[in-house]
Amino acid sequence: MNLPCHNDPIAAIIASHQLIPGALLPILHAIQDELRFIPPEAIGPIASALNLSRAEVHGVISFYHYFLTSPPPAHQIHICCAEACQSMGSERLMQHAKSTGDFSVHPVYCLGLCANSPAMMIDDQLHARVTLDKFDRLTEMLGDQS
Ligand code: FES
Structure with a gap:
């Protein structure tokens, strides 16, 4: 069994949201709230936790302009x-x-x-x-x- 590593904010967010119905958007929002953007390395763990393909996760991220895939400017x-x-x-x-x-x-x-x-x-x-x-x-x- 894989225990979530709570030094890793992405793993912690996935672990605490993955059983919510329709967990993908809440997970994406929580990651962006925490990190200010969704790093590419989050896509794989999200996809496997939710039993989705990486392309499906990527598709949702790119559909919503609100989600950022690189750090926003500081100001x-x-x-x-x-x-x-x-x-x-x-x-x-x-x-x-x-x-x-x-x-x-x-x-x-x-x-x-x-x-x-x-x-x-x-x-x-x-x-x-x-x-x-x-x-x-x-x-x-x-x-x-x-
Ligand atoms: S038009 Fe610019 S502050 Fe009102």
């Missing part, structure tokens, strides 16, 4: 692309952000700072009146925090 940046921010240059800010750093950049539509646009959010911190220089200063500081 998430949301730039407001709604009207007030657009009129104050958020499009340029978006292009600048996409070309500069190792973070994922997403558009959002109004952060409630329209009077101080353009606005953006780095992780859960709001920032107003973001010029390209201010963006560079803020993101340089991220390097010290990741």
